[in-house]
Amino acid sequence: xxxxxxxxxxxxxxxxxxxxxxxxxxxxxxxxxxxxxxxxxxxxxxxxxxxxxxxxxxxxxxxxxxxxxxxxxxxxxxxxxxxxxxxxxxxxxxxxxxxxxxxxxxxxxxxxxxxxxxxxxxxxxxxxxxxxxxxxxxxxxxxxxxxxxxxxxxxxxxxxxxxxxxxxxxxxxxxxxxxxxxxxxxxxxxxxxxxxxxxxxxxxxxxxxxxxxxxxxxxxxxxxxxxxxxxxxxxxxxxxxxxxxxxxxxxxxxxxxxxxxxxxxxxxxxxxxxxxxxxxxxxxxxxxxxxxxxxxxxxxxxxxxxxxxxxxxxxxxxxxxxxxxxxxxxxxxxxxxxxxxxxxxxxxxxxxxxxxxxxxxxxxxxxxxxxxxxxxxxxxxxxxxxxxxxxxxxxxxx
Amino acid sequence: xxxxxxxxxxxxxxxxxxxxxxxxxxxxxxxxxxxxxxxxxxxxxxxxxxxxxxxxxxxxxxxxxxxxxxxxxxxxxxxxxxxxxxxxxxxxxxxxxxxxxxxxxxxxxxxxxxxxxxxxxxxxxxxxxxxxxxxxxxxxxxxxxxxxxxxxxxxxxxxxxxxxxxxxxxxxxxxxxxxxxxxxxxxxxxxxxxxxxxxxxxxxxxxxxxxxxxxxxxxxxxxxxxxxxxxxxxxxxxxxxxxxxxxxxxxxxxxxxxxxxxxxxxxxxxxxxxxxxxxxxxxxxxxxxxxxxxxxxxxxxxxxxxxxxxxxxxxxxxxxxxxxxxxxxxxxxxxxxxxxxxxxxxxxxxxxxxxxxxxxxxxxxxxxxxxxxxxxxxxxxxxxxxxxxxxxxxxxxxxxxxxxxxxxxxxxxxxxxxxxxxxxxxxxxxxxxxxxxxxxxxxxxxxxxxxxxxxxxxxxxxxxxxxxxxxxxxxxxxxxxxxxxxxxxxxxxxxxxxxxxxxxxxxxxxxxxxxxxxxxxxxxxxxxxxxxxxxxxxxxxxxxxxxxxxxxxxxxxxxxxxxxxxxxxxxxxxxxxxxxxxxxxxxxxxxxxxxxxxxx
Numbered sequence: 001x002x003x004x005x006x007x008x009x010x011x012x013x014x015x016x017x018x019x020x021x022x023x024x025x026x027x028x029x030x031x032x033x034x035x036x037x038x039x040x041x042x043x044x045x046x047x048x049x050x051x052x053x054x055x056x057x058x059x060x061x062x063x064x065x066x067x068x069x070x071x072x073x074x075x076x077x078x079x080x081x082x083x084x085x086x087x088x089x090x091x092x093x094x095x096x097x098x099x100x101x102x103x104x105x106x107x108x109x110x111x112x113x114x115x116x117x118x119x120x121x122x123x124x125x126x127x128x129x130x131x132x133x134x135x136x137x138x139x140x141x142x143x144x145x146x147x148x149x150x151x152x153x154x155x156x157x158x159x160x161x162x163x164x165x166x167x168x169x170x171x172x173x174x175x176x177x178x179x180x181x182x183x184x185x186x187x188x189x190x191x192x193x194x195x196x197x198x199x200x201x202x203x204x205x206x207x208x209x210x211x212x213x214x215x216x217x218x219x220x221x222x223x224x225x226x227x228x229x230x231x232x233x234x235x236x237x238x239x240x241x242x243x244x245x246x247x248x249x250x251x252x253x254x255x256x257x258x259x260x261x262x263x264x265x266x267x268x269x270x271x272x273x274x275x276x277x278x279x280x281x282x283x284x285x286x287x288x289x290x291x292x293x294x295x296x297x298x299x300x301x302x303x304x305x306x307x308x309x310x311x312x313x314x315x316x317x318x319x320x321x322x323x324x325x326x327x328x329x330x331x332x333x334x335x336x337x338x339x340x341x342x343x344x345x346x347x348x349x350x351x352x353x354x355x356x357x358x359x360x361x362x363x364x365x366x367x368x369x370x371x372x373x374x375x376x377x378x379x380x381x382x383x384x385x386x387x388x389x390x391x392x393x394x395x396x397x398x
Numbered sequence: 399x400x401x402x403x404x405x406x407x408x409x410x411x412x413x414x415x416x417x418x419x420x421x422x423x424x425x426x427x428x429x430x431x432x433x434x435x436x437x438x439x440x441x442x443x444x445x446x447x448x449x450x451x452x453x454x455x456x457x458x459x460x461x462x463x464x465x466x467x468x469x470x471x472x473x474x475x476x477x478x479x480x481x482x483x484x485x486x487x488x489x490x491x492x493x494x495x496x497x498x499x500x501x502x503x504x505x506x507x508x509x510x511x512x513x514x515x516x517x518x519x520x521x522x523x524x525x526x527x528x529x530x531x532x533x534x535x536x537x538x539x540x541x542x543x544x545x546x547x548x549x550x551x552x553x554x555x556x557x558x559x560x561x562x563x564x565x566x567x568x569x570x571x572x573x574x575x576x577x578x579x580x581x582x583x584x585x586x587x588x589x590x591x592x593x594x595x596x597x598x599x600x601x602x603x604x605x606x607x608x609x610x611x612x613x614x615x616x617x618x619x620x621x622x623x624x625x626x627x628x629x630x631x632x633x634x635x636x637x638x639x640x641x642x643x644x645x646x647x648x649x650x651x652x653x654x655x656x657x658x659x660x661x662x663x664x665x666x667x668x669x670x671x672x673x674x675x676x677x678x679x680x681x682x683x684x685x686x687x688x689x690x691x692x693x694x695x696x697x698x699x700x701x702x703x704x705x706x707x708x709x710x711x712x713x714x715x716x717x718x719x720x721x722x723x724x725x726x727x728x729x730x731x732x733x734x735x736x737x738x739x740x741x742x743x744x745x746x747x748x749x750x751x752x753x754x755x756x757x758x759x760x761x762x763x764x765x766x767x768x769x770x771x772x773x774x775x776x777x778x779x780x781x782x783x784x785x786x787x788x789x790x791x792x793x794x795x796x797x798x799x800x801x802x803x804x805x806x807x808x809x810x811x812x813x814x815x816x817x818x819x820x821x822x823x824x825x826x827x828x829x830x831x832x833x834x835x836x837x838x839x840x841x842x843x844x845x846x847x848x849x850x851x852x853x854x855x856x857x858x859x860x861x862x863x864x865x866x867x868x869x870x871x872x873x874x875x876x877x878x879x880x881x882x883x884x885x886x887x888x889x890x891x892x893x894x895x896x897x898x899x900x901x902x903x904x905x906x907x908x909x910x911x912x913x914x915x916x917x918x919x920x921x922x923x924x925x926x927x928x929x930x931x932x933x934x935x936x937x938x939x940x941x942x943x944x945x946x947x948x949x950x951x952x953x954x955x956x957x958x959x960x961x962x963x964x965x966x967x968x969x970x971x972x973x974x975x976x977x978x979x980x981x982x983x984x985x986x987x988x989x990x991x992x993x994x995x996x997x998x
Contacts, residue, residue: 018956033957204952228922232947253952268956282957293960318960328959331966335954364981370924389949390924393969 013272013344014067014098016264017091019050020278021076022300025111028144029217030171032209034280034298035074047083049307050277051090053296056312057275058094061285064273066095068102068264071125077107077116085123102165102263104129109155110147117162127165127262129202130156135185139174153192160196165260167200168193172238173231174206175223182234183241190245199260203238204253205231235386252335252385269336271329271348279303279313284320291320322349326356330378331392339372339379353378357395365391403583405654407475407612409492411517412502413510413868417532421502421564421573422460422478426643428570429462429474459597459610459656461640466578474577475640475656477597488598488724489516491672493523494686495597495612495656498581500573501548505531505561506538508839509551510868511810517552528576529559535566543837551836586653592616592677595686596626597656599669601720605637607663611675612656614686619650623678624661627685628670632678633661667723694726694742695803695873696749696852697786699767699895700756701738703986707762708737714760715739718752725752730787734895734979735765735989740787746852765977765986767895769852774801774876788897791883794934801876802899803848806831808841809859811867816840818862826850827901845874849899884909884938886992887930888916889982895989905931910939912992919988922946927982 024035069091071084088103104127105120117128132152134140140149147155159166170189172182186203193201206225208215217223226234239249247255251269254262267274276283276294280303283294295316297303303313320328326349333340345353365371370384370391384391412418462474477492493499499520503509520527529548531541541561548556560576562569593614602608611618618624618638625632639647640657651657663669674685702711715727725748730740743749749769756762773785776799777792785791807828811819813835823830823844832843846855851871859867882905886896896916900908909931916929920943927943954962976983 020957205948207952228947229944235948252950252954265955268954268959274956276956280957282960284956284959295960324963327966328963331963332954332959365924368924385950387924387946387949389951389966389969390946392966394924396966396970 012067013270014263014267015061015064015095015272016068016070016267016274017054017066017087018264018274018276018278018281018283019069019071019076019087020276020281020296021046021071021073021079022279023078024073024075025078025108026144026146027213029213030143030206030209032212033074036300038300041078043080043083045304045308047080047086049304049313050083050087053277053307053312054087054090054275055094057277057283057285057294058091060287061095061273061275064095065098066091066101067098068104068267070103070264071105073106075108075111076105077111077120081116081119081123084120084125088124100263102127104167104262104264106131107155107159108145108147109152112155112159114158114162117159121162126163127167128159128163129167129200129262130159130169132156132168132189133171134174135170135188139177142175143171156192156198157196160198165200166196166198167202167256167262168198169202169204171204171206173226173234175225177226177234179230179233179237183237186238186241190241190247193247194245200254200256200262201242201247202254203242205235232386236382239382248337249382250337252388266336269332270344271325271332289319291325293318293320322351323356325349326351326353327396330356330395334378334380334388334392335385337379337385339374339377342376342378358397361394361397365394371395402586402654404470405473405475405584406498406577406581407477407496407584407654407656408498408500408577408581409477409496409520410500410502411513411520411527412532413504413507413513416502416504416507416510416513417564418478418502421500421530421532421562422476424564424567424570425462425474425476425574426460428574429464458643459641460643461646461656464574464578467575468578472578473655474574477656488671490519490523491595492597493520493525494672495595496523496525497584498526498528498577500577501527501529501552501554502532503529503544503548505534505541505544506536508544508547509810509836511808511841511870512868514552514808514810515870515872517554521554526581527554528573528580529554529556530573530576531559531561532564534561535563535568547836551841584654586613587615588617588653590615591682592618592624592675592680593682593686594618594651594675596669596671596673596675598671599663599666599723601666605660607660607666607669607720609659609661609663609669609675610656611651611659613651613653615653615682616677617650617652618659618675620648624659624675625678625681626668626670627674627676627682629668629673631668633663636660636662665723666720670723694724694744694772695848696743696745696769696771697740698743698749698769699730699732699735699738699765699787700727700741700753701732701735701765701767701895703763703765705736710760711739711756711762711764714756714762715741717760718755722752724748732767732789732895734893734977734984735767738765742786746856765895766990768898768990770899771803771848771852773881773899775799776801788883788899789894791899794882800879800881802879802881804845804874804877805848805851805871806874807844807846807851807869807871809844809867809869810836810839810841811863813838813840815863815866816842819859819867822855822858822862826855846871847877847879847901848873882933884912885932886912886916887928887932888920888984889927889980890930891980893979893984896992905933906938909933913939913941915992916988917941917943919991920982920984923982925981 022034022036023041024037027037103125105125106129108131133143133145135149137149156168208218242255246257249255250261273285274283279300280298281296285292297306297313297315306313329345342353369381372379372381410418458478460476464472464474466472477496501517531544533539534541545556545559560572562573594611597610597612599609620635620638622635637647637660638651639645676682702708724744726742727739731737775783775785775797778796778798826846827850828844828846831845834841859869880902881899882902883899884905885892913929913931924946926945929941930937931939976985
């Protein structure tokens, strides 16, 4: 199997399709994604609605080469594999499919068994991203996960046998977790990854998102989180250990063996176009009269109704100025270890990076070791990436 | 026509919350001056800020018509005065416009420090004083104890004190009878010289400047030409009348009467409280005694948060001054805060009120620097400089002497808190002058430097006494002091707005406290930031703000882009609420918060 090394190919940022499945078996307290728990899902209406909305967007983006499809959620492993298959086939019909098209499905351990994995594989899925989140049963309970570590282990071992590419997610910097506990857990994770030929790891620090149950508990001091310095130490250890194990960071929270980067997510970070279908899905499209940001209706029932009535459930389609695009490109691109290609920036926004940023401040950031300019790219150094919000604020300060 | 024997002019003295405004409301209501449907609480306090804080800032007057038990009808003029020491001079002028006072004391709380100061002023103004024991309907009321306390502490006869409850409407008639029978009528010569006391003035958006006067001798008629004796300015009387509290126009005001004059006066600053108004054609030979302009004693810098609001601040200060000529301002520029104004106030409450009115009525967002007092500095050349701003202090080697203002502070506190209160006073360089007991409460009199109380003394006092201590002060004069200027450096640069004056013996501990506070108040930056306190070139305290380690979104995918871009824009806005100093951003709130002493 040949896979184009995404990081080595700066010319094309790719073109992807994101499909949002809005249902979960239960709602995790930390999650602020558009996910809902319902008694019964009318699978056939979802099948039809996805296909209708897909053709609506496909008509606006003819002749593109599709490089990735991503089924996210929610818990898209709850989707009928037949629907998954139908969406993949429709996408292949609407656009030209890249020979190495990456088709990812997110799965929660506990919602899948080997048979179901096989069904998704048959449907066309070639990459599985599994929400393991922790290798500690107590912490899984704190995170509101319904699976045990043992169930997760069985699931990723089964998945690794069925899918060509598997990624798994962990959440760290959890309450009461110290540096050594995290190192022990990460060491175990890296051993499992190695033993099962898993090629990709997403390692997120636990974040309190506004409006979530966990953020409310945190606000009333039900628990504490590791402080800034301790979280920084855990981040640094993560970079070192993953790199030593052959999984260098290619993005702030993402690590992969070379060539195994998630092509779909690279589209977001490189500022490429993607169609977003399903409730609450976002898209970025370059149309004849400029770049637009699309956002679909969030409530599942309303989205279904609107798609049935009008062929699409677009809540908002907002034109993006070159400045807004430029800000997005810096915000996303500096997350990558490859940084932002100045030439790509200019091609996508019609502006130079120099014209968007405070040049004097950038010179200082370079001198302080937070930013680099190298081979036509602007790169945030590892310490710059860890403080990227502040680095961006300063770069863009007028 | 009312002859003088049927006029009573009185004011009400009370501690905050002891029921002054409620009693005034009841008296007005009982005399039928206001229709039932127009009744609202604190009739005489018209500013929002007065109603909210339950205080009176501007003097107000109301004329009541009362048919007494003796069958005669009396004209009662109630002059509602500011109760706070900051407005002591205004209070003294208001008192000079009356012959008597009701001393309202909460029958459950007893006499407070503020009551004392005001009642002594009334005694000095030769007032007849009628004690009123309010809130007798409260379960905790102990009228006998409070009656005794009034005699013990204030030293006036309280045997005839009138018990009442303004809230419940009890004893209101008895209060009115006491006004008629106990208080003396005014004296004055109807045919004599024209002499009126300027009690207060304010700017009304529709009417222009309105002045409140008490006629002493003679009659002022509509259309007359009048002269202000302090500045010889002349005006012709357009309208004249009294308040019920609505404005009622008349043809004239006679001796003993209180009322208003509108005379096409341009600025409140021309109307100095305490001035004497006379006839332009036949002026009085001598003004009424006791006129003095008010002098600001507390200063602070006011800067717009957004530098582009400087002009708006200037206009707002000018407008506010139309209504309050007792505060002063002049432009000031600070390296840290840009352009703003150095403002002088009569006291701390006055300062707070002006700040609050600026923010509220003019929608300004302000940075306030630490309050400072007026120091007298004698230089080597023998010049005496009045220093309002620590930033203006000459080099120490050019100074031969520094003097600072002292006050006499009176504190009333329940015995159980006395120890901590005395410690606070001692920590603030206080010298005990007197300590006496009144029942279970102690009255401590201290001499304290004003600079020790301008900032947070009152807050601390309230906090350590669970709110039971009451406090009042009056300026005493200047004393030599061993003072130093402590400069604060952030990232090796002096932040002038944080500089402060303090006694040499306290410089090190204050400097250290401020550095520690700033360490908490200034957010982490991408680099380490030293925070130092120094006297001249000598560093006396140092803290370091560690470099920022982590400020990043863990996840950022397709769905997040718009939201997070908007978050970034918002954070850029947040930056604007900081002041950039060199490469360090200091939040505006830090300038005042840094100086707040820790609780210990």
